[in-house]
Structures are given as structure tokens and as C-alpha cells.
Amino acid sequence: MKDKSFLILKDNRIIRSILLLSLPIMISNILKSLHDIVDMYFISNINDKVEIVEAQVSAITVTGPIMQICQALALGLMIAGTAIMSQYLGANQTEKAKKVSGQLLILSVLIGIIFNLLLFLMAPLILQWMGADTSSNLYKYSVYYVQYRSFEQVGLFVIYAFQASRQSTGDTITPVILNAISILLNIILTWMFINVFGMDIRGAALATVIANMIVIPICFILMVKKKKNTLNLEWKDLQFHLKYIKTLFIVGMPAAISQAFTSLGFLLINSLVMAFDGYVINAIGVGNRINSLLLFPAMSVGTVLATFIGQNIGANQISRAKKSLWFSMLITIMITVIGACILLFLRRPLVNIFINEVDNPQAFNMCVYYLYFLLLVLPLMGIFQIWTGCFQGAGRTGLSLLLATMRLWVLRLPFIWFLMNIIKIGPPSVWYAMVISNFGAAILGTFLYKFIDFKPRISKMNKNAKEENMSKNNIVLFEPEIPQNTGNIMRTCAGTDTYLHLIKPLGFKIDDASLKRAAVNYLPNVHFKVYENWEEFISQNNGKMYFFTRYGLHTPHELKLDNPNEKYYFIIGKESTGIPKEILKQHLDSCIRLPINDKIRSLNISNVAAIAIFEALRQQNYNDLSQFEPETLKGKDWLLK
Numbered sequence: 001m002k003d004k005s006f007l008i009l010k011d012n013r014i015i016r017s018i019l020l021l022s023l024p025i026m027i028s029n030i031l032k033s034l035h036d037i038v039d040m041y042f043i044s045n046i047n048d049k050v051e052i053v054e055a056q057v058s059a060i061t062v063t064g065p066i067m068q069i070c071q072a073l074a075l076g077l078m079i080a081g082t083a084i085m086s087q088y089l090g091a092n093q094t095e096k097a098k099k100v101s102g103q104l105l106i107l108s109v110l111i112g113i114i115f116n117l118l119l120f121l122m123a124p125l126i127l128q129w130m131g132a133d134t135s136s137n138l139y140k141y142s143v144y145y146v147q148y149r150s151f152e153q154v155g156l157f158v159i160y161a162f163q164a165s166r167q168s169t170g171d172t173i174t175p176v177i178l179n180a181i182s183i184l185l186n187i188i189l190t191w192m193f194i195n196v197f198g199m200d201i202r203g204a205a206l207a208t209v210i211a212n213m214i215v216i217p218i219c220f221i222l223m224v225k226k227k228k229n230t231l232n233l234e235w236k237d238l239q240f241h242l243k244y245i246k247t248l249f250i251v252g253m254p255a256a257i258s259q260a261f262t263s264l265g266f267l268l269i270n271s272l273v274m275a276f277d278g279y280v281i282n283a284i285g286v287g288n289r290i291n292s293l294l295l296f297p298a299m300s301v302g303t304v305l306a307t308f309i310g311q312n313i314g315a316n317q318i319s320r321a322k323k324s325l326w327f328s329m330l331i332t333i334m335i336t337v338i339g340a341c342i343l344l345f346l347r348r349p350l351v352n353i354f355i356n357e358v359d360n361p362q363a364f365n366m367c368v369y370y371l372y373f374l375l376l377v378l379p380l381m382g383i384f385q386i387w388t389g390c391f392q393g394a395g396r397t398g399l400s401l402l403l404a405t406m407r408l409w410v411l412r413l414p415f416i417w418f419l420m421n422i423i424k425i426g427p428p429s430v431w432y433a434m435v436i437s438n439f440g441a442a443i444l445g446t447f448l449y450k451f452i453d454f455k456p457r458i459s460k461m462n463k464n465a466k467e468e469n470m471s472k473n474n475i476v477l478f479e480p481e482i483p484q485n486t487g488n489i490m491r492t493c494a495g496t497d498t499y500l501h502l503i504k505p506l507g508f509k510i511d512d513a514s515l516k517r518a519a520v521n522y523l524p525n526v527h528f529k530v531y532e533n534w535e536e537f538i539s540q541n542n543g544k545m546y547f548f549t550r551y552g553l554h555t556p557h558e559l560k561l562d563n564p565n566e567k568y569y570f571i572i573g574k575e576s577t578g579i580p581k582e583i584l585k586q587h588l589d590s591c592i593r594l595p596i597n598d599k600i601r602s603l604n605i606s607n608v609a610a611i612a613i614f615e616a617l618r619q620q621n622y623n624d625l626s627q628f629e630p631e632t633l634k635g636k637d638w639l640l641k
Contacts, residue, residue, distance in 0.1 A: 014320070015327050018304055022331075024172035026300035030293060031179040037289055038187050039204040040354060042194045050359070054282055055137035056201045061285030062270050063142050066126055067149060068263035070115050071156060076256025076397075077104060077111075078160040079306070080248050083395050085168035085231070086310030094231070096244075101165045102237030103244045105223065108161040112154030119150035130271045141201045148205030155212030162219040165231050167307050174222065178215055185211035254397035258404040265408035272416060273430065280427050283366035286354045291374045291381075294339035298332045298382035302389030309393030321393075329386050336382035343375035366427065373431035380438035387445030391452070399448050406444055412437035472567055472623075473616050474499045475609050476537070476545075478583075479574040481507030487518020488606035490526045496625065498613050500528035501569075503537050534583065543567030545590055547579055548608050550601065552591035556612065559592070562619040570612040572605050 043056045081104040088097035123146040132139040159182075163175045186207050193203030224233045273281055305328045312321040343350075347368050348357075357364040384407065391400040412433045419429035475498055480486045486508070493500045508515055510530070516523060531537040544566055546559065561568055573579035584591055594603060594611060602608075617623060628636035 014324050015331065018301060018308065018324065018328055018331065021170060021172050021304040021307070022297070022300040024176040025167075025303050026297050028172070028176045028179045029296040029299055031176070031183045037293075037354075038183070038190055039201075039208075040286070040289065042190050043201055043204060044354060046194065046200065052137060054279070054360075056141045058138055058281045058285065059141040059145050059201060061281055061288075062127075062130070062132070062138065063146050064285075065263045065267035065270060066119075066123075066146055069260050069267065070119055070153065071160075072259035072263055073111060073115075073252075073256045074108065074157045074160045075259045076252040076254075077107060077157075077248055078164040079255040079392050079397065080250075080252030081161065081164035082168050082307060083310045083392055083397075084247060084251060085165065086307050086393070087313055087395065089168060089311060097168065098231050098233060098237045099241050100244050100248065101161075101168075101223070101231045102233050102239075103241055103248060104161045104164060105158065105233070106238065106240070107245065107248065108157035109154060112157035115157075116150050116153040119153065120147050123147045123150070130267065144200075144202045145205050148202050149208060152209045152212045155209075155216045158216050158219050159212065162223060165223060167303070168310070169231060170307065170311075172304070178218060181218075182211045182215050185214060251395055251397055254401040255392060258397070258401040261401070262404050262408055265413055268413060269416060269430065272420060273427075275420075276427055277362075279360065279363035280366060282355065282360075282363045283370055284427075284430065286351060286363075287367045287370040287374060289354070290343075290350050290371065291378070294342060294378060295336070295381055295385070297335045297339070298385045301328050301332050301335075301382075302385035304328075305386060305389035306393035309390060310395070313394060325386070325390050328389070329383065332382040332386050333379055336379040340375040340378045343371050343378070347371045347375075369428075370431055373435060377435050377438045380442045383442040384438060384445065387441075387449070390449070394452050396452055399451065403441060403445055403448060407437050407441035411440045473497075473613060473620075474501060474541075474543075474567065474569045475613060476501040476503065476569050476571040477574075477605070477609075478503050478534070478571060478579050479505055479507075480605070481575045483508035483512040483515035484518040485575065485604060485606045487515040489609045490515070490528070491518065491520055491522050492606070492610050492613060493528070494522040494525040496613055496617060497623065500526060501537060501541070502528060502530045503534055504530065504532050506530075507574075541567075541569065543569055545569040545571060545587065546612075547571045547584055547587055547591050548594070548612065549573065549578055549584055549591050550593060551584065552593035553588075554590075554592050555595060556592055556615045559615070560619075561616040568616055570609070570616075572608050572612075575605060578602075 039060055040057055043060070044053060046053050046056070081100060084100050085097040088094070088100065123143050126146070127139055127142050128134060132142065159178070162178070166172070166174050189207035189210055190204050193199045193207055197203065199206075223231075270281070273284060305324060308324045308328075309321045312318070312324065351357075351364055351367045351371065355364045355367055384403070387403060388400045391397065391403070415433035415436055416429050419425050419432055423429075425432070473496070475489060475493060477486060477489065477500070480502065486502070486506075490500060492498065531540070546569065548570065571579060592612075594608060596603065603611075617625065629638060
């Protein structure tokens with residue numbers, strides 16, 4: 001199967017790429033939404049008293065934000081993992097992407113277990129805090145639903161980790177297949193538990209848990225299976241790597257807080273809405289489910305955009321990343337306008353699927369009225385999803401947190417409270433505030449976009465590691481004279497993450513045109529330092545130093561250059577006279593000769609530097625450097641085309 005990440009980076013038809021990758025995610029999101037819809041459908045058709053059925057349907061609506069708060073960290077880690085792995089893959093650093101995937105899986109299992117325990121034990125307290133009447137049917141069924149579904153947490157976290165790993169490579173199809181398996185199992189089991197065994201809302205929750213638990217082994221198998229163009233995990237990737245865990249939390253926590261704040265905000269909205277009659281809660285719950293289905297295409301484009309921007313930023317294709325943003329914005333506006341038209345003409349039939357107009361006219365009419373406002377803001381909701389995807393893909397999850405916080409906590413919640421308690425307009429307070437908050441978020445997202453510099457997040461993440469590698473292997477030029485030679489060495493340093501030290505006097509200026517031509521415009525990628533003299537260099541550097549000279553008694557293959565805790569310096573003298581004799585005499589045992597015949601005095605210093613650094617890299621297993629042609633260039637399969 002062709003790797004979709006190649007498509008992301010190489011296909012110039014950006015709109016086509018976005019649409020192709022969005023379609024599977026859209027299907028996946030629709031399948032996920034079917035979970036609550038399936039539960040609502042089967043529960044609403046239970047043969048019991050209307051008030052009992054209504055309490056169980058409302059329980060799903062009331063507890064939704066509770067479950068989402070618990071999932072917030074999983075979503076945050078998934079967002080962080082997708083952004084980080086996408087940028088690593090875009091920069092052709094597959095091994096580091098695999099390590100991130102491994103740490104994400106470890107965290108998912110551990111945090112899932114913790115959340116399982118907390119959710120089960122604290123469910124009654126949470127419902128009481130929300131103001132639910134402990135003697136009511138709504139409270140009873142809500143506690144049942146939360147406690148049973150607490151056992152899905154491990155499975156949910158693992159599935160999100162798997163999804164992040166696959167989406168970062170551009171594989172949006174495999175998660176769809178797994179979601180399809182999960183939802184199919186959920187439908188079958190929910191029908192069986194409710195209609196065959198006569199269970200209530202607990203049967204729906206149990207079906208969800210079992211369906212997710214069945215999918216977990218499949219995720220594990222696929223994550224470790226060796227397959228072309230996938231992040232197959234090895235044992236070394238499943239060991240703790242604190243720097244990657246730290247990075248996941250640094251990038252993921254703003255996204256997790258954003259998700260948690262959003263869910264908590266909707267929890268508070270539900271608490272306010274609980275002051276109304278049960279039919280209002282039922283109407284809002286059904287309306288939100290219908291709206292989610294129509295919003296999923298925009299959410300899918302936003303998810304793809306995050307991967308798209310992440311990989312292109314990692315590959316330093318900034319202009320392409322920005323183009324993908326505006327193309328995504330155009331696509332989203334178009335599909336949300338179509339969704340709004342669907343709501344305009346098909347509101348009543350859609351509502352009638354979940355709320356019978358004859359049996360429950362109040363809830364039916366309330367939901368239809370609610371959908372009228374939803375169709376007005378659907379394009380604005382789509383724009384919000386695009387800004388969120390943009391910020392997350394760029395690794396600026398703090399901006400997505402700010403946007404979500406302003407949308408819900410600064411605009412929507414205060415307006416709901418004001419309209420309910422001061423103006424006293426009742427249930428419409430919810431949808432009036434929804435219009436205001438989404439309009440404000442669309443404007444704010446445009447403003448926050450100005451603060452994105454589109455620099456790779458992994459450049460910060462890799463800073464310490466890269467500097468470590470660069471300080472590990474060092475080329476030292478003692479008084480170099482010819483700019484072209486130094487330019488060639490700079491090109492080698494740029495391509496091997498090697499640090500360059502230049503000791504004065506230099507036979508040229510750093511901005512010499514000949515040096516720049518020899519470096520082939522790679523000079524900005526070279527990390528180097530200039531010293532006034534040898535003494536200054538010695539005073540500032542400490543490590544294993546090897547001096548390349550015609551008079552050395554050792555060869556490069558005799559050197560041991562693979563100590564991870566050691567720094568290596570390869571000192572090369574100036575073209576005319578080499579390294580001064582007085583310096584060499586102080587380091588006789590560290591003098592290295594490249595074996596040559598007597599036809600020439602020595603090799604060109606740029607050749608010496610290349611031989612030295614590649615012998616070191618060979619012993620160090622090349623320090624995550626690509627051992628094949630990157631896909632950001634011609635690709636490793638170019639010769640086969």
C-alpha cells in the first residue's frame with residue numbers, strides 16, 4: 001500500500017490530498033458518533049414508562065461531558081503525538097517518531113488504568129456536584145452509565161494512541177476499519193443486551209466496554225507488526241524515554257486542558273439546563289447529536305489539516321503548509337453551508353428518528369427550534385475546527401487552548417447565565433449564547449493566527465539532543481586558509497549534524513563568496529564557532545582530541561568513537577603547513593595518519609574531514625541520520641521508478 005505521507009508531502013494537488021485523507025476520518029468520526037446515537041436509539045425504544053425511558057436518554061446527555069473530561073487527556077496526548085510524529089516524519093526522523101509512538105502507548109495504558117479507578121469511584125459524587133437529585137431516576141441511570149463505561153478507559157486511551165501513530169503517517173484508513181469493527185460490535189451487543197436480555201442503560205454501557213476491549217489486541221498487533229511505511233514499534237521504543245514523555249506532556253497538556261475545559265464547560269451548561277424540564281435536556285441532547293453528524297466533515301478536515309501542516313512544517317515547506325490552511329478553510333465553509341441547508345429542509349424528519357412527534361411533542365418542537373439556530377452557526381463551528389487543526393499541527397496547542405477557553409468560558413457560559421437569570425428567556429438562552437460564542441471564536445482565531453511563526457516544533461524538542469550530537473562530533477580547523485575547502489567542510493557538517501570549530505587567523509571572511517558557493521547555500525544550517533587562538537579553543541572545550549597529520553602513528557579504524565558520554569574532536573591543520581609541531585608533540589598518542597602512498601604529500605583537508613566524521617558516524621550507527629534518500633527529495637524508490 002502506498003504511504004499516504006508521501007502524498008501529503010509530494011502531491012501538489014493540495015485540495016485533492018486534503019479531501020482524500022479527510023474522507024476516511026470523516027467516516028471514522030461518523031462511526032464514533034454512532035456510539036451515543038445507537039445507545040439513544042435502543043434505549044428510547046425500551047418498552048417501559050415514558051418517564052423511565054426519558055430519564056435514561058437524558059442520562060446519556062448529562063454524562064456525556066463527564067466522559068469527555070476523562071477522555072480529554074487521551075485526546076490531548078493524541079493531538080500532541082500526531083503533531084510531534086508528523087513533524088519528525090516530515091523531517092525524515094523516523095526513529096524518533098517511533099520512540100514518541102512507544103511512549104504514547106505506555107502512557108495510554110497507565111493513565112487509562114488510573115482513570116478507570118477514579119471514574120468508577122467518583123461517579124456518584126460528580127453527579128451530586130452537578131446538582132442531580134439523588135432520589136431521581138436521572139441520577140440513578142447516570143451513575144450506572146458512568147460506572148459501567150469507566151472500564152473502557154484503557155481501551156479508549158490505547159485506541160487514541162494507535163490513531164495518532166497512524167494519522168501521523170497519513171494512514172487514515174486503518175483507524176476507520178477499527179472504528180467500524182468497534183461500532184458494529186457495539187450495535188450487535190447493545191441490541192442483544194437490551195432486546196434479548198432485557199437490560200436497561202447498563203446493557204448499552206457494557207456493550208461499549210466489550211467492543212473496545214476486543215479492539216485493543218488488534219491495535220497492539222498492528223503497532224508492533226513490521227510493515228513498510230509504518231511506525232512499527234520495537235522493544236527499545238517501549239522502554240521509558242523521559243525526554244519524549246516530557247515533550248508529549250509539554251505539547252499535549254494545553255490540548256488536554258482545552259478538551260477538559262470544553263467538556264467541563266458543557267458540563268456546567270448541562271447543570272444549568274437541568275433546571276428546565278426533562279424534555280428540554282432530551283431535546284438539546286438529540287440536537288447536539290444531529291449537529292455532530294453534520295459537523296464531522298469539518299472536524300475531519302481540521303484533523304487532516306493538523307497532520308498536513310505538521311509534516312510540511314517538519315519538511316520546512318512553510319508556504320505549502322499555509323496554502324493547506326486556506327484551502328481547508330474554503331472546503332470547510334462549503335461543506336458546512338451544505339450541512340446548514342440539510343438542517344433547514346430536513347430538521348423535522350431528522351428529529352423524528354429520535355423523538356416521536358406524537359408521543360413527545362414538547363421535546364420534538366424544542367429540538368426542531370434548537371436546530372434552527374444550529375444551522376445558522378454551523379459554518380462558524382467549521383471555521384473554529386480549522387483554526388484548532390492549524391494551531392495543533394503547528395504544535396501551538398496553547399493557542400488552541402486559548403481559543404477554546406475564550407469560546408466557551410468567556411463568551412458562551414456568561415451569556416447563558418445572563419440570559420437565563422437576568423433577561424429570563426428560558427431554554428433559548430443556550431442557543432443565543434451559542435451563536436455569540438461561535439461568531440466570536442471565528443474572529444479570535446483569525447487574530448491568533450498572526451502569532452504563529454510556523455517554525456518546526458521539533459526544532460525546540462530536538463534542541464538539546466541535536467546540540468548533544470553536534471557537540472559529540474566536532475571538526476576543528478586550525479587556521480584554515482582556503483575558503484572553498486572550509487565551504488566543503490561546512491556542507492559536510494550541515495549534512496551530518498557536526499559542530500565546526502574555526503581557529504584564527506582565517507584566510508578568508510565568513511561571508512566570503514567562494515566559501516558560500518562551496519557550501520551550496522547550506523551555511524545557515526551549519527553550527528560553528530570562531531576562536532581567537534588555540535588557547536581559547538582548549539580552554540572552552542573538553543573531550544577526546546585526535547590530530548590528523550602525515551606523521552601520525554595510528555589509523556582512524558583503531559579509534560573507539562562510540563562512547564555515548566564522550567565528545568570527539570577531529571583537529572585538522574591549515575593547508576600549507578598543517579598543525580604546528582609543538583601542538584602535535586603534546587599529543588603524540590592521539591596523532592592520526594590516513595594511509596596513502598608517497599605520490600602525494602597529503603589529502604585535501606575537506607576529504608580528511610569527511611573521512612574522520614563518517615568513521616565516527618559509522619561507529620555511532622549514524623545518529624538517526626537517514627540511510628536512504630528521503631521522501632522529501634526524490635525518495636528511496638526513485639531508482640525503481
